[in-house]
Amino acid sequence: MNPRTRKALEFVLDNLVWFMLLFVLVVFSIFIPNYFQLGIFANIIEASSVLGVMSIGLALVIIAGHMDLSVESVAALSAMAVGILFCSSGIGMGVQLHPEWLMVPVSLLVALAVGGIIGAFNGYLVVKVKMSAFIITLASYIWVRGLVLVVSGGRSAQDLAPAIRWFGIQRLIGLPLTAWIAVGCFVVFSLIMAKTPFGRHLVMIGGNETATFRAGIRVNRNLIIAFVLAGAIAGLAGWLLAIRTSGATANLGVGLLFNAFAAVVIGGVSLKGGVGTLPGVYAGVLLLSAINTAINLMGLPANFTQVIHGLLVLAAVLLDAFKQTIRQRLA
Amino acid sequence: MSEPLLVLDNVTKNYGAIEALKGISFSIGKGEVVALLGDNGAGKSTLVKIISGGLEPTSGRMLFEGKEFLARSPAEAKAAGIETVYQDLSLCTNVDVVANFFMGREITRKVLGVPVLDERAMETVVGKALASAGTRIPSLRTNVEHLSGGQRQAIELNRFVHWGGKLVLLDEPFAALGVEQTRRGLDMIRQVANQGIGVVIITHIMQQAFQVADRIVVIRQGVVAGDVARNKTSPDAVINMITGETLAGAGPAG
Numbered sequence: 386m387n388p389r390t391r392k393a394l395e396f397v398l399d400n401l402v403w404f405m406l407l408f409v410l411v412v413f414s415i416f417i418p419n420y421f422q423l424g425i426f427a428n429i430i431e432a433s434s435v436l437g438v439m440s441i442g443l444a445l446v447i448i449a450g451h452m453d454l455s456v457e458s459v460a461a462l463s464a465m466a467v468g469i470l471f472c473s474s475g476i477g478m479g480v481q482l483h484p485e486w487l488m489v490p491v492s493l494l495v496a497l498a499v500g501g502i503i504g505a506f507n508g509y510l511v512v513k514v515k516m517s518a519f520i521i522t523l524a525s526y527i528w529v530r531g532l533v534l535v536v537s538g539g540r541s542a543q544d545l546a547p548a549i550r551w552f553g554i555q556r557l558i559g560l561p562l563t564a565w566i567a568v569g570c571f572v573v574f575s576l577i578m579a580k581t582p583f584g585r586h587l588v589m590i591g592g593n594e595t596a597t598f599r600a601g602i603r604v605n606r607n608l609i610i611a612f613v614l615a616g617a618i619a620g621l622a623g624w625l626l627a628i629r630t631s632g633a634t635a636n637l638g639v640g641l642l643f644n645a646f647a648a649v650v651i652g653g654v655s656l657k658g659g660v661g662t663l664p665g666v667y668a669g670v671l672l673l674s675a676i677n678t679a680i681n682l683m684g685l686p687a688n689f690t691q692v693i694h695g696l697l698v699l700a701a702v703l704l705d706a707f708k709q710t711i712r713q714r715l716a
Numbered sequence: 717m718s719e720p721l722l723v724l725d726n727v728t729k730n731y732g733a734i735e736a737l738k739g740i741s742f743s744i745g746k747g748e749v750v751a752l753l754g755d756n757g758a759g760k761s762t763l764v765k766i767i768s769g770g771l772e773p774t775s776g777r778m779l780f781e782g783k784e785f786l787a788r789s790p791a792e793a794k795a796a797g798i799e800t801v802y803q804d805l806s807l808c809t810n811v812d813v814v815a816n817f818f819m820g821r822e823i824t825r826k827v828l829g830v831p832v833l834d835e836r837a838m839e840t841v842v843g844k845a846l847a848s849a850g851t852r853i854p855s856l857r858t859n860v861e862h863l864s865g866g867q868r869q870a871i872e873l874n875r876f877v878h879w880g881g882k883l884v885l886l887d888e889p890f891a892a893l894g895v896e897q898t899r900r901g902l903d904m905i906r907q908v909a910n911q912g913i914g915v916v917i918i919t920h921i922m923q924q925a926f927q928v929a930d931r932i933v934v935i936r937q938g939v940v941a942g943d944v945a946r947n948k949t950s951p952d953a954v955i956n957m958i959t960g961e962t963l964a965g966a967g968p969a970g
Contacts, residue, residue, distance in 0.1 A: 580832045580833055581824075581830065581831060581832060581833065582822045582824060582831055582833060585811070585815060585822060585833060586820070588808075588810065588811060589808040589810070589811055589815065589819060591810070592808035592809060592810035592811060593806070593807065593808040593809065593810075595806065596805075596806035596807055596808050596819070597808065597819065597820065598789075598790060599768075599770070599790045599800065599802065599806045600790070600794075600806065600819040600820040600821075601789075601790050601791035601793075601794040601795070601820045601821075602791075602819065602820040603791065659808070659810035659811075660810055712862070713862070715862075
């Protein structure tokens with residue numbers, strides 16, 4: 386095999402999800418009437434912003450060789466905290482700040498702090514007490530959702546303060562600002578993972594934790610930071626969710642976890658750790674969103690979505706195994 | 717022997733009721749190559765881990781460059797100038813050669829105050845280091861998982877030669893190497909020692925020990941069973957020390 390075909394093949398393998406996304410978009414555009422519109426594509430990006438942000442945090446922890454099942458509940462709790470503070474009806478307390486724009490950073494900080502604290506709690510137990518991340522974060526997934534029910538009493542908060550809502554309404558080049566926030570997060574965290582020592586260390590910890598420890602990398606510190614980041618990013622996802630629904634309900638975001646997992650796996654992140662990139666995850670998120678939109682447009686019952694997502698995850702895992710064999714032959 | 721670089725004074729290590737090390741005392745000089753020999757389970761690897769910060773001793777003390785020394789983590793040992801090559805390789809196979817070479821010590825440049833990996837600078841350094849050691853690897857950007865066992869071990873060896881430090885610990889470094897690569901590895905050790913760096917090499921192969929070491933230290937059942945200059949002993953005498961046919965502490969023999 387000459388070097389050029391080899392390079393091309395490796396490029397395709399590295400960016401396989403993007404090619405899949407392109408393929409799916411082309412097929413849908415050809416076969417589904419009205420699919421090929423800028424508005425539809427904008428909608429795909431817009432609809433994927435919450436899931437996208439949440440997937441970033443999940444991907445960070447999985448790449449570092451661990452797991453965070455709590456992201457969905459954490460997002461819900463953050464959304465509920467923002468909802469209770471800044472909504473004016475339902476269980477909202479309708480806190481007013483002057484000037485009004487001050488509510489934006491304050492609500493954002495509240496959401497990030499709620500997420501960050503739970504992330505730190507998870508990280509501490511996993512890293513210092515050396516318990517399995519799966520169990521710890523499964524517990525958090527349950528108790529944090531329970532906390533949402535407790536603080537809300539099962540009721541909801543509506544009418545989020547307009548100053549915060551503005552992010553969901555104001556558009557820039559056809560996309561609401563919330564979508565730009567998601568895109569911005571992907572760009573920033575992709576750069577962190579690919580270009581900084583911190584990102585490089587996370588990948589290496591996911592690959593061989595013992596080796597990184599021996600090399601003098603502060604493994605525990607890096608892992609706790611990863612968990613805190615995953616929590617805080619989930620908090621940001623909750624903030625976006627509150628804006629999108631203009632409030633918060635007790636069962637907000639239920640099911641997002643499995644979509645996030647699907648997106649991460651489809652995006653080429655290995656659950657074994659150490660493998661995967663964030664741009665791939667974003668492509669995975671967009672792929673899911675593109676398929677959802679297609680199902681809507683075709684007028685299929687929404688219940689089909691879950692079947693298709695499940696099959697897609699299966700396909701992604703099989704594809705990953707296939708990719709491995711090709712790579713071995715390349716080397 | 718020149719002035720001692722590392723002195724171990726009655727170092728012990730217990731795992732529960734099991735005494736892995738019952739009191740080890742010996743020293744390593746600057747620029748000296750010490751071969752650490754002993755049967756399986758004699759405590760060689762435990763000793764290496766204690767020096768390199770992977771384990772803490774139960775009792776005893778160490779002096780490094782004349783000062784009290786105890787590494788609580790590999791990072792501390794590295795900061796003091798102690799490099800270790802472990803017998804199970806310490807490579808992250810999911811990243812490329814360059815990333816492994818610089819693991820934990822990446823070259824960065826500041827972009828808007830944020831440290832960013834300087835890949836080009838790192839690749840240049842690795843390319844030079846590997847070339848000067850005569851190691852051929854097709855692409856420095858291939859992930860280590862695609863490389864052979866010998867290539868992987870070569871990366872580890874080149875890594876310690878490059879970083880140097882003051883003391884190098886090698887735990888069976890040649891297990892996966894071919895004849896030619898082993899010879900080159902032994903040359904590397906000599907070359908490193910000539911720079912004034914102390915070297916401790918654990919090996920099972922008597923021939924290697926006699927080829928490279930200045931001094932041979934034998935550990936048996938957690939104690940030093942022999943500590944002799946290479947030119948004052950013979951392989952047969954050393955084997956006797958390892959298996960216990962000579963009394964512990966016996967001096968030059970044969």
